[in-house]
Amino acid sequence: MASNGVFWTNLKIYQLWRFFVINFKILKGVEHSKRLPKFVIKYKVSYVVNKGDQPPTIINTSRPPQPGDRVQLGRNEFEVIKVHQSIPPRGEFCFLEATCKSIESLP
Amino acid sequence: MAKVVIIGAGFAGHTAAIYLGNKIGHNHEITMVNKFDYFLYLPSLIWVGIGRMKPEKVRVSLKKIYDRINVRFIHGTASEVHPDEKYILAININGSDAVRVDYDYLIIATGPRLNWEGTKGLGPTNGYTHSVCWLDSAINSSRAYNEYLDRMRCGERVKIVIGVGHPESTCQGAAFEYLMNIHFDLVSHKLRDKADLFWLSNEPVLGDFGVGGVHFKKRGSINNSEIFIREIFSKYNIEWEVQKGVKEVDENNIYWEDYNGNYGETHYDFAMLIPQFQGVQLKFVDKDENDISKNITNNAGFVLVDGFYGLPFENLHYSPEAWPAIYQNPTYRNIFAAGIAFAPPGSISVPHITPNGTIITATPPRTGMVSGIIGRLVAKNIIGLLKENKISYQERMTEMFTACIASTGNSLWSGSAVSVIVYPVVPNYIRFPNTNGRDESITHLEKGVSSAWIKRIIHTTMIYKAHSRFGWQFIPE
Secondary structure, eight states: HHHHHHHHHHHHHOOOOHHHHHHHHHHHHHHHHHHOOOOOOEEEEEESSSSOOOOOEEEESSSSSTTOOOOOEEEEEEEEEEEEEEEEEEEEEEEEEEEEEEEEEEE | OOEEEEESSHHEEEEEHHHHHHHHHTTEEEEEEEESSEOOGGGGHHHHHTTTOOOOGGGSSSSHHHHHHHHHEEEEEEEEEEETTTTTEETTTTOEEEEEEEEEEEEEOOEEEEEEEGGGGGGGSSSSSBSSSSSSHHHHHHHHHHHHHHHHTOOOOOOEEEESTTTTTTOOOHHHHHHHHHHHHHHHHTTTTGGEEEEOOOOOOOOOOTOOOOOOEEETTEEEEEHHHHHHHHHHTTHHHHHHHHEESSSEEEEEEEEEEOOEEEOSEEEEEEEEEOOOEEEEEESSSOOOOOBHHHHHBBBSSSSOOOOOHHHHOOOGGOHHHHBBOOSSSEEEOOOOOOOOSSSSOOOOOOOSOOOEEOOOOOOOOHHHHHHHHHHHHHHHHHHSSSSOOOOOTTOOOEEEEESOOOOTOOOOOEEEEEEESSSSSSSTTTTTTSSSOOOOEEHHHHHHHHHHHHHHHHHHTTTTTTTTSSSSO
């Protein structure tokens, strides 16, 4: 059995065939990997205001908020001071929590 | 014009640089900071380590390539990252003052810090063992190995121990490849009968390689890597021990602890043991000059990304989405970690804690093709963010294909190699519940001279790709 294995390992014609088989598997694997669907991350951001009466608000957005961003929640404008991930991403959704502070109230 | 800074020109960083430079180098400022002025093709260091390949064959000079693709190159090291103010401090290799390099996006692709200090007596500089983890140590290994060849020619019997030198080491594949090449080299020198070859590893079973082993179909029946490697070792008269965590090395012996908490030792004359990999010691500083490294990196110094950390192994095993998809830091979303630099959410192999509390776990390998894929993915996502303000590419290691060709003899006629083809890298038991977590139509393990041809072709094509020459985009990572 062992000498049979050595025979096939050393037979160059057979190894040429295995060369193509292995390359095919590699290219198939690369193609499977690259065939993964493109996706666009959607951010579900929970805006939480430090002090005041503004209740937490969830907004879907295509880009994540950054500290310094201004956001309008209801009639008021707030500034984002801190962003962190609330729970790990699931599929194409990323869950963030943005802590905000009040800037001004609109008339 | 945006600024993209990349720290590290290994597989991940250099791949990212050539994608970014070629695509947006004209319109945006791409900067690479690297300790060395060359890209090192690490897989071929095995051959350098036994004197079968010249060092210049594994090195690709970076400056010319980066000049051609509009990437600014800083030959130096990054010492600090200031994520609030979006800049890093880079120290030139000639030791001058730190230079501030601003960024809009940062890719940390530093690779591992080889934790030689993690095991007393380990390593080529302050220890007794050799290494093929970098060019100078591979050259020194070659010299030392040749000295032992001379001793064997004089009739001396030598014990060569190859494996891993820390209970939580990774990269068992590279060590296996080195062992195989030593065997082949000794046979070619007709000195094999003068050497005792020994494999010493922290794997739970032989052939685990830190990826939980490989199950593959051959002629209708399921085989596994444990039996495969056992047959190779038996055929080549190589002794082996697994489930061993090396604790200390002196000039004659390697001291280890096994799964049951028993202590033992293995005598050696020549040893090459892979150290534990940790994250490079980059300091993260906030706008108030506080060290916030603990918020950005895990205990081992790897950068936290969009994975789910803290799951016990039993849960992680069945949570493929716990693995990061876009390698983006969740706190500073303009920071990405590519290649070995990112923190994995856990191990792929079954972890073990001995009765003495020692963790013996073959940690997940993220070298070579995996690093290159992540580098490409991060680069494409940064391009997407700059052009369309969106991320479009994702690839978890539970979805990622990889191939690893471990040479077992550097000859295109009489040599051979083991092709390890795995899809996905991390077993996905949700998608492939009945086939050990992997696609059995692709996952494969095979040894033969055909794999040696593939190994040599990969060496040539990857060096070609590293030069960013015509058609490089069509060469898989």
